[in-house]
Amino acid sequence: MDSINVTGGRALEGTIPIAGAKNACLTLMPATLLSEEPLTLTNAPRLSDIRTMSRLLASLGAEVSPLSDGLVLAMSSHALNGDRADYEIVRKMRASILVLGPLLARLGHAVVSLPGGCAIGARPVDLHLRALEAMGAKLDLRDGYVHAKAPAGGLRGGDVEFPLVSVGATENALMAATLARGTTRLRNAAQEPEIVDLARCLRAMGAQIAGEGTSEIEVQGVDRLHGATHRVVTDRIELGTYMLAPLIAGGEVTLGGGRRDLLEAFCERIEAAGAEVRQDATGLTVRRANGALRAVDVATEPFPGFPTDLQAQMMALLCTAEGKSVLEERIFENRFMHAPELVRMGACIDVQGGQATVTGVERLRGAPVMATDLRASVSLILAGLAAEGETTVSRVYHLDRGYEHVVAKLRGVGARIERVRAND
Numbered sequence: 001m002d003s004i005n006v007t008g009g010r011a012l013e014g015t016i017p018i019a020g021a022k023n024a025c026l027t028l029m030p031a032t033l034l035s036e037e038p039l040t041l042t043n044a045p046r047l048s049d050i051r052t053m054s055r056l057l058a059s060l061g062a063e064v065s066p067l068s069d070g071l072v073l074a075m076s077s078h079a080l081n082g083d084r085a086d087y088e089i090v091r092k093m094r095a096s097i098l099v100l101g102p103l104l105a106r107l108g109h110a111v112v113s114l115p116g117g118c119a120i121g122a123r124p125v126d127l128h129l130r131a132l133e134a135m136g137a138k139l140d141l142r143d144g145y146v147h148a149k150a151p152a153g154g155l156r157g158g159d160v161e162f163p164l165v166s167v168g169a170t171e172n173a174l175m176a177a178t179l180a181r182g183t184t185r186l187r188n189a190a191q192e193p194e195i196v197d198l199a200r201c202l203r204a205m206g207a208q209i210a211g212e213g214t215s216e217i218e219v220q221g222v223d224r225l226h227g228a229t230h231r232v233v234t235d236r237i238e239l240g241t242y243m244l245a246p247l248i249a250g251g252e253v254t255l256g257g258g259r260r261d262l263l264e265a266f267c268e269r270i271e272a273a274g275a276e277v278r279q280d281a282t283g284l285t286v287r288r289a290n291g292a293l294r295a296v297d298v299a300t301e302p303f304p305g306f307p308t309d310l311q312a313q314m315m316a317l318l319c320t321a322e323g324k325s326v327l328e329e330r331i332f333e334n335r336f337m338h339a340p341e342l343v344r345m346g347a348c349i350d351v352q353g354g355q356a357t358v359t360g361v362e363r364l365r366g367a368p369v370m371a372t373d374l375r376a377s378v379s380l381i382l383a384g385l386a387a388e389g390e391t392t393v394s395r396v397y398h399l400d401r402g403y404e405h406v407v408a409k410l411r412g413v414g415a416r417i418e419r420v421r422a423n424d
């Protein structure tokens with residue numbers, strides 16, 4: 001398995017281009033199942049998760065053709081020949097569950113493997129199933145699969161009240177509702193920018209949706225959806241990750257295409273810690289306002305709150321900030337696995353349940369560390385940029401799921417970083 005070596009101590013200067021959002025693309029791709037006409041996505045990120053979703057859609061009979069070196073995904077679901085999402089694919093990528101709603105809406109039946117847990121938590125899908133049942137679906141859980149059937153006349157509009165905010169369940173319900181007969185209301189819906197992007201794409205396909213980006217979304221079902229071309233929204237998590245690089249290593253970096261409105265709560269926290277963030281037409285430019293960084297408290301919440309997907313990266317920054325910071329992880333039950341690895345680098349972190357207290361140290365020290373999940377792995381690279389000496393991050397396949405060309409992007413602003421190909 002490949003590893004990445006980072007040698008810290010060098011300030012960063014230059015521009016990092018930000019790709020299209022992985023978590024938008026992973027819900028936009030299953031939307032192709034809702035129409036017999038082609039759906040084309042531009043500004044698609046080139047990531048292993050996108051290739052996995054392509055394989056899943058192809059196994060259902062869809063055609064996915066990456067064009068322009070993968071930046072464009074030309075998809076067509078004219079003739080589907082399957083309704084089954086196998087455990088082999090689903091266990092590798094939880095987002096596979098997002099084919100359930102579209103298959104039910106288009107075909108009236110689907111057999112989708114339950115995703116199982118993952119490193120950061122149990123991550124059940126009960127809210128996805130409850131939403132589809134509210135539209136008349138009959139769901140039978142057996143041998144690790146959801147066997148789903150729509151009523152004879154197809155899904156019907158229904159009222160869905162989510163007891164807690166779920167991005168994926170909102171996405172599944174929103175896609176299914178576009179073809180359900182009648183009106184569907186989603187209450188306590190997720191408000192993430194990726195939901196707004198999905199709604200815009202569905203509307204371009206002829207869906208009738210109102211309220212996306214708020215906690216109440218209303219959908220008037222239509223008989224069919226037509227094709228469309230849609231540009232994937234900028235990846236706010238990649239953006240926030242690289243905004244932290246000049247803060248942790250020093251220097252000034254511009255994030256190409258960066259938009260502050262995608263990350264307001266995150267920007268407020270890093271400014272409280274001592275960052276200067278400037279927005280202009282080219283993107284966001286970030287640097288330390290006056291040298292030292294100050295400790296700040298952070299609590300992760302559904303959008304528009306501080307994103308859980310930036311918690312690990314923020315922890316890396318706070319390891320070298322002056323004072324004591326308290327990070328509270330309110331979304332997932334086990335999302336501090338990066339903490340012991342940062343401690344190996346000399347960080348001072350005390351984890352008690354869903355709360356981590358970080359006491360800033362003068363300098364981190366390079367060390368061999370291990371990536372455990374996508375966002376934890378990039379937090380270790382950020383820490384390596386600030387550490388004295390060399391840090392070797394192993395199991396970087398986690399990184400390839402969510403960060404396109406991370407070595408090239410950081411090298412492009414002066415970081416001393418290289419990927420070591422394993423000969424296994």
Ligand code: EPZ
Pocket residue numbers: 023024026094095121122123124125126127128129164165166167168169308309331332333374375402
């Ligand atoms: C999406 O996951 C993202 N993934 C995650 O990003 C992100 O961390 C998460 O939203 C929260 O923002 C994609 O978009 C592909 P949820 P999702 O349903 O939809 C519980 C990354 O690093 N829950 O909003 O699975 C769940 O256990 C990934 O890019 C239920 O209890 O997240 C969690 O505690 C990691 N029942 C909370 O809700 C359900 O049916 C939020 O989960 C569904 C969720």
